[in-house]
Amino acid sequence: MIEAKKGFEKQVDVYEKARPSYPSAAIDFIFKTLNLTTNSEVIDLGSGTGKLTRQLEKYNLKLTAVEPVKEMREKFSKVSPNILVVDGTSTKIPMLDKSLDVVFCAQSFHWFSNEESLKEIYRVLKPSGALVLIWNQVDKNLEWATKMRLLTYKHLNGAPQYNYGKWRNVFNETNYFGKLNEANFKNYDENENIFVDKQYIWERMLSASYVSILEKYEQEKLKEEIFDFLSKENLDFKNGLSGTILKYVTDVFWTFPNLSK
Numbered sequence: 551m552i553e554a555k556k557g558f559e560k561q562v563d564v565y566e567k568a569r570p571s572y573p574s575a576a577i578d579f580i581f582k583t584l585n586l587t588t589n590s591e592v593i594d595l596g597s598g599t600g601k602l603t604r605q606l607e608k609y610n611l612k613l614t615a616v617e618p619v620k621e622m623r624e625k626f627s628k629v630s631p632n633i634l635v636v637d638g639t640s641t642k643i644p645m646l647d648k649s650l651d652v653v654f655c656a657q658s659f660h661w662f663s664n665e666e667s668l669k670e671i672y673r674v675l676k677p678s679g680a681l682v683l684i685w686n687q688v689d690k691n692l693e694w695a696t697k698m699r700l701l702t703y704k705h706l707n708g709a710p711q712y713n714y715g716k717w718r719n720v721f722n723e724t725n726y727f728g729k730l731n732e733a734n735f736k737n738y739d740e741n742e743n744i745f746v747d748k749q750y751i752w753e754r755m756l757s758a759s760y761v762s763i764l765e766k767y768e769q770e771k772l773k774e775e776i777f778d779f780l781s782k783e784n785l786d787f788k789n790g791l792s793g794t795i796l797k798y799v800t801d802v803f804w805t806f807p808n809l810s811k
Contacts (some may be wrong), residue, residue, distance in 0.1 A: 572737065593616050656685075
């Protein structure tokens with residue numbers, strides 16, 4: 551988590567600009583599946599700059615964001631001044647025992663997928679509550695983007711990744727929660743034209759914590775490698791590339807407290 555904190559505090563503006571939001575269909579699905587109401591008490595744990603929190607706001611839930619990185623909280627408050635964001639971590643959630651209907655973790659759980667965190671999430675959830683995990687990822691069918699990601703992965707240095715799936719292990723090793731349920735959603739519109747350029751793609755890569763903590767010369771070298779790669783893929787970025795080229799999919803998981811524990 552130290553690496554995550556260092557990385558995210560360095561590139562707050564890039565994170566807010568380049569990271570995608572989440573499809574309305576996914577949020578609607580969660581809302582209906584869990585029977586949430588305007589009286590539901592929920593938190594967005596590891597909220598970042600509030601990408602998910604802002605989407606949850608329209609449902610008029612009793613909503614609080616919990617974010618450990620000071621710079622992220624400051625950006626959050628500027629972008630979403632009407633939503634309460636507080637300091638807290640996955641092992642020290644500033645909420646009362648059995649007080650929450652849902653704990654949301656969007657693009658974050660792989661950073662704290664350990665027993666101590668699950669125990670703390672279990673503590674703050676009502677017996678009827680739920681834990682919801684959400685991740686956006688680039689569509690694996692987009693071959694050029696998958697190959698480009700390999701250029702950045704050489705800098706991972708052990709940083710946890712959703713795609714590696716190790717975050718699942720904690721659910722098999724503990725009994726705080728039941729089975730994981732899963733649903734998948736596309737996070738793009740086939741009928742829309744999306745205009746991106748090389749700089750946008752670089753900023754999306756830079757928003758990854760393991761890239762943002764690199765020394766400046768390492769970032770410049772990686773940026774050059776990515777730009778060269780994009781040129782060799784014969785993608786025309788001269789005036790922006792028309793078409794949905796950066797397709798995302800959204801994976802949603804939900805589980806319930808183990809009442810027999």
